Amino acid sequence: MNPPPDTTSASLPLDAWPRPSLTVDVVVLTAIDGSLHVALYQREIEPGAGTFALPGGFVGIDESLDEAARRVLEAKAGIRRCYLEQLHTFGAVRRDPRGRVVTVTYSALVPHHELFGQLDPHKGAVLARVVVPLKGTSGGAVRAVSPAGIPLLLFLDHAHILGYAVARLRVRVDEARVVCQLLRRTFTLRELQALHETIRGESLNKDSFRRRMLASGQFRATGSYEMAVAFRPAELYMLR
Amino acid sequence: MNPPPDTTSASLPLDAWPRPSLTVDVVVLTAIDGSLHVALYQREIEPGAGTFALPGGFVGIDESLDEAARRVLEAKAGIRRCYLEQLHTFGAVRRDPRGRVVTVTYSALVPHHELFGQLDPHKGAVLARVVVPLKGTSGGAVRAVSPAGIPLLLFLDHAHILGYAVARLRVRVDEARVVCQLLRRTFTLRELQALHETIRGESLNKDSFRRRMLASGQFRATGSYEMAVAFRPAELYMLR
């Protein structure tokens, strides 16, 4: 088949050649107990029945890519407002056996307490633990395991998409406005460090971490302290 | 119009709803005399006749996104092999007056000596100087000026796409395998520093730069030296 013409020499028609289908897939990430978790849906139909898929949907002709991602996010996870970032677009010719499907992928960061109760297990939803690779930014496929610890088989190239989401989160780990999306409004420096360690897949020096965070000027001490802990309570901080 | 269904609950038909058109646009970047330059084509027809556009084309039904980008790159700039990286996908509903067109954008890095003579001025091609914003990674629109110094009006959202390309190059500036795509096979540390300064939009400390580059282990001294310079010749290095 001849390739379609370039976009500068022809004005129209836009529809003289077959077009790929266009979808969005959203990696909904949250942090629980020192592990990243991702929202997945077990497929009931072929292809890939039984495998676990990222929430996704087709892009409507009258909605932007971001709008499509937010629509999917609300329909599948009940999330109206959250941090959302485009990741990468996957377009291998045979990535989907149903036909030529190009997917624009997104990462959504949701604090655990806002996601709790929004995912419906009766619709096949699971919150799967992400097996974060050690250190290096990697970029390849990333595995997910069920709450029971069983590795999940992911739909199509969704393990690679998950890998992109983790890699991007690592790049953004020092941007407070991003990582704070995975915490409550106020948090201790210890909680912030635990989140950094979860994302980066390595342990960090406590003294250096505290100094670096406070020197960054991205956080503001609230003057109040955590409560009901069995040790000296730490001061609570928030995004400046 | 109702949105199309999600991708997990329906198996088919994929083609029951109108689909956006899908294109690729490629930001071909090169470095000349301390400035980044981008390959642009002046449009001869509406919409946007007279404005300057990135080389682009529709994605064929039987080629991947990367393949489409490489096809455009060879057809428009005669470049067969070069560094190519996906940037971002732009999908605002009204970004193109011809209809709903979603574009997957790429950045290509080509050394000046390989691009020289490949762009045909009779086809409207120009190698425009990129006005690199100072320091901060920015991300917004970036301007391009003609060889005569005249600011060019860019087609559609192509100034934003160019901004993405510059921002991404800044992120990759410390990856030798990337920046070396803009140099000859062997180069002096002074040339490497000039390239870093061009990309980052700021001047760098010479001593610290040398130490940091040599300590990174990404470069190998060749033992030979530059020739025909009016001062002490510097040693030539290459990517390890």
Added chain:
DNA sequence: TGAATAGTGTCTATAAGACAATATCCC
């Protein structure tokens, strides 16, 4: 010889890691 740049050595300032000492909570 003079101009210009390459390359080396040294000093200082800043940031990170290690570790000790004290403070504050619950039991």
Added chain:
DNA sequence: GGGATATTGTCTTATAGACACTATTCA
């Protein structure tokens, strides 16, 4: 009081910036 963690301060080490000095080329 004992256990655990927060917070502060100090010391050491690694890296970056500043600057002086020597080396090498061409005019």
